[in-house]
Amino acid sequence: MAALQHEFEHPNKAFGWAARDSTGFLSPFNFSRRETGEKDVTLKILYCGICHTDLHLSRNDFGVSIYPLVPGYLSFLIHSIEKLKWIFLCSVSEINNQRYQLLRKSLMIMIYRHEIVGEVTEVGSKVEKFKIGDKVGVGTMVDSCRSCQSCVDNLESYCPKKIPTYGFKNVDGTTTYGGFSDTMVAHEDFVIRIPHGLPLDAAAPLLCAGITVYSPLRYFGLDKPGLHLAVVGLGGLGHLAVKFAKAFGAKVTVVSTSPHKKKEALENLGADSFVISTDQDQMQGVIGTMDGIIDTISADHPLLHLLGMLKSHGKLVLVGAVAKLELPVFPLIMGRKIVAGSSVGGLKETQEMIDFAAHHNVKADIEVIPVDYINTAMDRLHKADVKYRFVIDIGNTLKSSS
Numbered sequence: 001m002a003a004l005q006h007e008f009e010h011p012n013k014a015f016g017w018a019a020r021d022s023t024g025f026l027s028p029f030n031f032s033r034r035e036t037g038e039k040d041v042t043l044k045i046l047y048c049g050i051c052h053t054d055l056h057l058s059r060n061d062f063g064v065s066i067y068p069l070v071p072g073y074l075s076f077l078i079h080s081i082e083k084l085k086w087i088f089l090c091s092v093s094e095i096n097n098q099r100y101q102l103l104r105k106s107l108m109i110m111i112y113r114h115e116i117v118g119e120v121t122e123v124g125s126k127v128e129k130f131k132i133g134d135k136v137g138v139g140t141m142v143d144s145c146r147s148c149q150s151c152v153d154n155l156e157s158y159c160p161k162k163i164p165t166y167g168f169k170n171v172d173g174t175t176t177y178g179g180f181s182d183t184m185v186a187h188e189d190f191v192i193r194i195p196h197g198l199p200l201d202a203a204a205p206l207l208c209a210g211i212t213v214y215s216p217l218r219y220f221g222l223d224k225p226g227l228h229l230a231v232v233g234l235g236g237l238g239h240l241a242v243k244f245a246k247a248f249g250a251k252v253t254v255v256s257t258s259p260h261k262k263k264e265a266l267e268n269l270g271a272d273s274f275v276i277s278t279d280q281d282q283m284q285g286v287i288g289t290m291d292g293i294i295d296t297i298s299a300d301h302p303l304l305h306l307l308g309m310l311k312s313h314g315k316l317v318l319v320g321a322v323a324k325l326e327l328p329v330f331p332l333i334m335g336r337k338i339v340a341g342s343s344v345g346g347l348k349e350t351q352e353m354i355d356f357a358a359h360h361n362v363k364a365d366i367e368v369i370p371v372d373y374i375n376t377a378m379d380r381l382h383k384a385d386v387k388y389r390f391v392i393d394i395g396n397t398l399k400s401s402s
Contacts, residue, residue, distance in 0.1 A: 006031040009174050015400040016181030017374060026374050028400075031177060033185050041130050041191050042122040043138070046395035048179035049115030049204040049364075050377060051236060052298065114140045114165040115204040116179035117194060118395070127188045135194040137354070139207035140165060140344050142176060142186045154348040156190075180374070182398055192351050195358035205236065205364035205389040206357055208344065213241035213294055214353040215345035216317040217248060220338075222292040225249030230286075230293040230309055232277070234261045234269075237296035237319060239365055239388045242269045245294070247360040253286065255293075255306075264387075268365075277305065288312075296320050303339070307331040317342050364389050370397035 007013075010032035018029035036042045116138040120130050130136060144151050144159035151159050163170055166178030194203050217223045225248065231241040232255045242265065245252045253273045254265040265271040275282045283305050290309045298320035306316055307328060312335045318325075319342055327339060345353065357363065365388045369377050377390045392398075 006175075008032060010034045012183070012185075014177070014181055014183050015398070016177065017371060017398075018180070024375075024378060026180070026378070030400075031181075033177075033183055034172070034174075036122045036124050036185060037187075038124040038126040039187050039189075040124045040185050041120055041127060041136065041188050042183060042185045043116075043118035043136055043191075044121050044395065045116055045118040045179055045182060045184055045398075046393075047117045047201045047204045047368075048392045048394050049208065049366075050374075050381065050390040050392065051115065051205075051208055052381060114138070114178055115207045115209075115391075116165070116184055117200045117204045117207070118184065121183075124188075129188050130191060130193070135200060137192040137194055137203065137207050138165060138179070138184055138186050138190065139192060139211065139350055142190050143171065150346075153346075155346040157344045157346050179394070180371075180392065182394065182400070190347060192347070192354055195355055198354070198358040199363060201368050201391050201393070202363035202366055203354065203357070204391050205366065206240070206354060206362075207350065209236045209364065209389065210240050210244070210357065210362075211344045211350045211353050212319050212342075213237055213296070214244050214356070215349055216294060216319060216340075216342035217241075217244055218345075218349065219342065220292060220315050220317055220340065222250070222294075222315065222317075223248040227251070227291040228253070228289055230255050230275075230290045230306075231271075231296065232256075232293060232306065233296035233320065234258070234265055235296065235384070236364075236388045238294075239269055240362070241294045241296060242271050243362045244357075246270050247356070247362055253290070255309075283308075290314055293317065294319060298322060300325065302326070304328045304331065307335075307337060307339075310335065310337050312336055314338070315340060319343075364391075366391045368393050372397065 007030050012033045012035060014031050014033045016029050017026045019026050120132050120134040120136055123130055123132060141156060141162045142165050143163040144156040145161040148159050156162055163176060166176050168176050170176050194200060222229055228251045229245045230253045231238050234254055234256050242252050242254060252271045253275055254271045255275050255277050257277050259276055262274040265274045275286055287308050288311055291311060292315045293306055293309060295316060295318045300322060303325055310316060315338045317340050331337060367386055368391050371392050380386055
């Protein structure tokens with residue numbers, strides 16, 4: 001019955017890959033997409049990136065997944081799930097607890113991925129921004145309330161009623177499905193134009209990883225030439241943080257626990273220096289030298305030595321998904337330093353980021369794979385065996401079994 005609901009709840013047939021249980025194994029999955037509304041854009045998906053959130057959700061590492069699960073986007077929600085729990089449970093009322101449990105359940109049925117790039121195949125009668133044949137992308141969300149202060153300020157990513165690209169209830173009550181699939185339908189206001197000259201495959205990860213690091217650089221004033229910035233962690237987020245920071249004209253130091261990444265950071269990514277965070281002498285040498293730090297680490301790690309790297313009035317911005325960290329307060333007070341968090345940017349900033357990336361030749365370093373390599377890619381991602389982002393060639397390799 002559930003399978004029939006997925007396949008026939010909308011009029012247009014669609015096909016993708018989904019996980020059926022907590023083994024995380026993905027396999028072909030038939031479902032459906034809505035008709036193209038008057039302000040909608042329908043696209044044929046050509047490429048779709050894979051990020052660590054897809055791995056966690058497919059294997060139910062957070063204990064919240066409902067199957068079938070088709071990746072497409074939920075990283076924002078998982079990054080924020082502890083925050084959501086706090087919001088809904090800050091009052092001890094049973095009503096709030098029930099609201100949280102319902103929210104949890106609504107996150108679960110999903111076709112993965114939110115780093116979606118494709119070609120427009122149909123536009124609604126009132127669409128003004130796009131035409132058939134345009135190359136476009138869909139990132140981390142497909143709708144928002146349009147009326148709250150965050151939406152008014154073009155910060156839809158912070159709208160309390162935003163609708164993520166996958167695994168959430170849409171305004172019509174049906175589930176949103178992501179980009180491990182052949183087609184996508186989205187409102188034109190939540191579609192990003194991909195500039196000419198930016199390779200579509202390498203552009204895909206920019207719609208999540210790229211905007212995740214670009215947004216805090218801009219918001220916290222770390223986009224000024226001549227600043228000295230540190231990027232902590234050299235993975236999918238970190239390598240793009242280095243590239244964007246360099247494009248802004250900053251001096252960039254990479255901070256890592258992995259000595260073997262030094263050559264990559266300096267020679268291939270253009271970082272100016274490299275510091276091993278476990279080497280006390282090296283860390284001592286960078287005390288009080290940084291105007292800002294972008295911390296991309298998604299595991300528990302100490303902040304004290306990072307705060308020591310900041311100049312007075314410096315800013316440490318966390319973009320990795322960490323449930324909790326111990327925060328030393330004294331260094332903040334004595335140096336008037338700031339520790340902040342940041343999610344992805346809104347649609348206006350995401351378009352700005354993509355245009356900036358095209359102008360400055362900022363691209364994700366990727367490994368393009370066929371769709372039937374997804375499960376192997378997930379295993380490799382679990383072992384951090386990718387430099388730095390897998391991108392699925394959906395257009396050439398996704399074939400319906402029906």
